[in-house]
Amino acid sequence: MNKNLIYIGIAVLVGLLAGWLIFGTSVDKSMAVKDVSTMSDDHDHSAETAEGMWTCSMHPQIMQPEPGDCPICGMDLIPAESSADGLAADQFKMTKNAMALANIQTSRVGNAEGKNGNTISLTGKIVENEEANSVQASYFDGRIERLNVSYEGQEVRKGQLLATIYAPNLVAAQQELITTASLKESQPALYKSVRNKLKLWKLSEGQINSIEESGKVLENFPIYATVSGTVSEKMVEEGDYVKQGQPILKLSNLNSVWAEFDAYENQISQFKKGQEIKMTTNAYPNKEFDAIISFIDPVLNTQTRVVTVRATIQNNNNLLKPGMFVAGNIEGVSASKKQQLVVPASAVMWTGERSVVYVKTNPDEPVFEMREVTIGNRNGETYTIIDGLENGDEIVTNGTFTVDAAAQLRGKKSMMNQDNVEDETTIPEMKMELSQEAQKTIEKSLKPYLNMKDAFVEGNIADVSASAKTTLEQLKLIPERDLGKMEQSHISKIKRMLIAINEADNIKNQRDHFVVLNQNMVPLVMNIKNIDPQILIQKCPMANNNKGAFWLSTNKEIRNPYYGEQMMTCGSTIDSL
Template sequence: MKKNMKLFKNRTIQAILLVLAGLFVGWIIFGTSEVPSSSKAEHNHIADAKKQLWTCSMHPQIRKEEPGKCPICGMDLIPLRSGGGSSDIPEGAMQMSEEATALANIQTSVVNRKNPVKEMLLYGVIAPDERSLQSQAAHVSGRIERLYVDFTGETVQRGQTLASVYSPELFAAQQELLEALKMTPAQPQLVAAARDKLKLWKLTDAQIATIQSRGIVSSTVDIKANTSGIVTAKRVSEGDYVPQGGVLFDVANLSKVWAMFEAYEADLAFLRKGDKLSFTLQAIPGKTFNGIISFIDPILDKTTRTAKIRVEVSNPDLRIKPEMYATAKVNARLQQYNNQIVIPQSAVLWTGKRSIVYVALSDYDTPVYQLREVELGPSLGDSYVVLSGLNDGETIVTNGAFAIDASAQLEGKRSMMNDRSTHVMTGHEGHQMQSAKASSTHAMLGVQGNCNMCKERIEKAALGVKGVSSAMWDATAKKLHLDFNASVTNLPVISKAIAKVGHDTEKDKASQKVYDALPECCKYRTK
């Protein structure tokens, strides 16, 4: 007993006992008390932040709170990522870290209003001025005795002798003139009639005077050039017989030529008579020619869907030659779109029916981007006019928009592929989707067509059939991928609906009348 008392009197032992007693009393007082509500909220927030979501690599719209199988394809779900980020960002917006933004090379710019100018490239060739074309014809019938111009491309001058023609009719007419001269005192009107007859055959006054003065009849007559220019076609050879009015040569005056360009029908709305343009020629590198649009063909070529644009060009040194290739640049001012917002082409994502841009939101510590649908006006080459959807001064993503959209798809948010956001699926929703999958049928149907107009027409016809949930036509494989409710419709019904709008399928053939009504670019049948 005394020994125990000595132990308690030891100061070290006393200190240890006091500490143990204090811990025991603290546990009694505070151990059973409730955790403050603020600590609970913080604990719950941390727990929520660590909540793991699961998705399908083939169907990113699937969201589940626990691992399992995808209700659409049956693949194992994969972990998405832990929740987190700012909770005050707008619904559907994408928040990315600074590192992710740098890796995706995301670039932005502030939109503003401009007076848009559409730059167009036109292609064409040089052609002779049709108003300067002349046909050198024989005014009397006869045989070609001699050609003084005997090859295409030779230069001729106005009044130059082109050919010599032997004509029995002209020989007789000259004799009539000489006989009339002998009877001048008695019948002066006969001389005038004989001279007029020779003039009708294009003999000049000098030629007629020579016949009168010499009193000699010539068996041949010279054909003179009506204009100066280049022989573009030689139609006779020596010894040929030509009728009266028969063409010997075609001559073109190339001191003025036409540059004939082709403009697609989509560009015609921006071209006006009187617009200035500049063009270059492959054959004359380094030189730029300027001109004014003098004529726009009112009729389109039904095959190329283009209209001719004419520019008159002076060519005094004859350096510009017909059939040279020309490339023109036109800066068309779109006055009907003045003071409109213009954005770079790289900022736009297309879904077929929607045009999408991503707007960078301010007042956040990390980058936040929100999808915005816009209505586009005409293309300006590397930019677009925006009719609605953006405000002056907003910041948009001009590079890396596709990377943002891909991230939005993986997180089930609104994107170019999803018109509305998805959400975490409950077990009941998963059961409903499995039921829908059981009644949904996927099939492929061979469908003939050519272009994007065909694609839109085919898919619209398929989606117009009740029970069809999706339709996508592959222009390369000529296959239509379909998802439809087999209890509502079937493949033969869909096939007939597509054939009805003019496209042959592997099951049905479109009527010839409907096929003939299709645009030329959609004609797929070989003749």
């Protein structure tokens, strides 16, 4: 019994030893491999972060390839979201599934000619020819007993009976005619005067003779159409009293009509009176109408940035109806000698004041960015692009509005919210906690700062460097224990810029650093209480590559430190402390 127990114990020990030899080594290897893999993953992630983009949580338009602090507020930059993939401020990414569902298509821009060659295409609509319109009026006071025109759109011919009017004045005038007819031999002047009165009321010679011969007074007198046309407006009803000269009907002669087209501002020079326009409409897709330009509006519509070009069309068969939409083509317009970029019309979104397209910035990924363009002539279904695109750019040609909607949802620059992107040169108002000692030290640093600003105005590199060094020495006196994290970031950035200005060997480089210095200096100075003397904040909109830049000054007269003598007075005072 004891011997069996000993055998069992030996067997268990041998089994445990064999298990450790077989599985223990592989587990260690697996753990080692896992550790190596973990180290490798950690290494790759670190490298990925180093190679990624860094942004500011307060100013997401800031994108830098390495960590640091925000040039606007001084806060530490954080890694950009992984979904952003290091995109620029105005760029955004769509999923391939969303692109497929919206049928978004892109194509590359190239130098080419429009399908219709040397042709400008316009859109417009048919309107009444106001020159052919007329008003049928009543020539005497009275009451309308009968109106023979019952609806608008009714055709009227010249000489047609329009209405019958009871006119008391006309009744009296007819009685005078009958009375004076017997005195025409003895008093011819009186007789002639009465006949002329009736003629002024548009009675014909035949009507006057008929009254004279019959000796009967007509109580209800007929009114006949003096012109032919279509009734565009019926202005009275039966039983209405009308005054002499009051309109009864408005008539439109549709034998000729106008086509009013909208021409873009940059197309105006291509048109002139007498040009022929070939015109089509959806009502008669296989028929082409000839029109002649008769008027070009001398005033530009400031809201839509278009000019009305009016053409006259003969409409003898009344095929064209007012309100119809039409398309017109003008042949033989002089083209530019050099080839221009041509894009499909579906790619361009036009807001009235500007035209935009969406450019695919990454050939391998659906990353897009809105870009404003200057368009030229429209040739058929294409636009020529004067400025804003380059040969080879890939743009959205189908689903453009869907892409724009995606940009708006992400808060990116788009057709409707181009002003939403924050201007990094605006003065950031930040609440900072500065001790009395720190405020006094910063206030003392303003004197060498202002000397440096004046040296920039004069373009004196040596004086700029000297003043930067003096300002730096003054700011070093601020004890860091009195500063919070944001305040320390601003002071640190200012110091680095002062060192860079001091060490720079050309004025342009110094001025570039002066832009960043002021982005941190101005918010700092704005938190000094009871500053004396008065400090003015001034800004030049053209500095910093037309993004604008500001500076501090005590002089109300603008003395631009970013351009000096080149543009000494460029800028304005935007605030005072």
